[in-house]
Amino acid sequence: MKPTGKMFDDFFKKVIDENMQTHNKEDKVKDFVDVLLGFLGTEESDYRVDCSNIKAILLDMMLASTDTSVAAIEWALSELIKHPRVMKNLQMGLESVVGIKRVVGESELDKLEYLDMVIKETMRIHPVGPLLIPHQSMEDCNVRDFFKSKKSRIIINAWAIMRPKCLD
Numbered sequence: 001m002k003p004t005g006k007m008f009d010d011f012f013k014k015v016i017d018e019n020m021q022t023h024n025k026e027d028k029v030k031d032f033v034d035v036l037l038g039f040l041g042t043e044e045s046d047y048r049v050d051c052s053n054i055k056a057i058l059l060d061m062m063l064a065s066t067d068t069s070v071a072a073i074e075w076a077l078s079e080l081i082k083h084p085r086v087m088k089n090l091q092m093g094l095e096s097v098v099g100i101k102r103v104v105g106e107s108e109l110d111k112l113e114y115l116d117m118v119i120k121e122t123m124r125i126h127p128v129g130p131l132l133i134p135h136q137s138m139e140d141c142n143v144r145d146f147f148k149s150k151k152s153r154i155i156i157n158a159w160a161i162m163r164p165k166c167l168d
């Protein structure tokens with residue numbers, strides 16, 4: 001565990017150091033790390049933002065974005081393999097909008113309605129975070145017949161919400 005932690009720490013330190021060198025250049029297109037560096041040394045509410053906070057945010061973003069995307073793509077492909085008719089429809093839609101010689105461009109996503117449906121249905125049947133992440137109520141509240149006092153730990157069963165029959 002410790003060597004892995006050090007490896008990540010060194011990697012993020014390198015990213016931060018490289019960005020610091022170019023951070024103030026006028027012609028630089030600002031990226032996510034630049035935005036975080038803008039908070040360095042400032043006091044955000046009661047917290048002071050330093051390099052270790054930036055490293056922690058980068059690690060959070062990396063973990064939150066990689067495994068989730070990989071799992072969602074693997075589930076989509078596995079469902080498409082099990083449903084050849086849907087795979088064919090999707091391929092036809094992609095071929096007509098994008099063709100077969102290049103990857104999908106962001107500006108084309110609006111036209112790929114069937115792809116949108118495939119992704120949404122995949123995430124409905126196989127939510128990557130079935131219980132989301134734990135939340136906390138900011139004040140006393142009622143959810144239907146249940147009273148939740150301020151600062152209660154709230155776990156949301158997104159898996160069941162996306163299968164309405166399970167809620168009957």
Ligand code: HEM
Binds near residue numbers: 060132
């Ligand atoms: C298919 C891809 C993804 C799925 C299925 C997914 C799913 C989720 C879920 C279920 C949550 C918890 C939401 C909650 O409990 O309120 C979450 C939170 C989060 N995700 Fe993703 N995510 C994906 C991609 C990404 C990517 C690409 C990024 C960053 C580039 C990202 C960054 C985050 C962050 C920072 C949070 C915490 C938000 C907060 O503090 O409220 N996720 N994601």
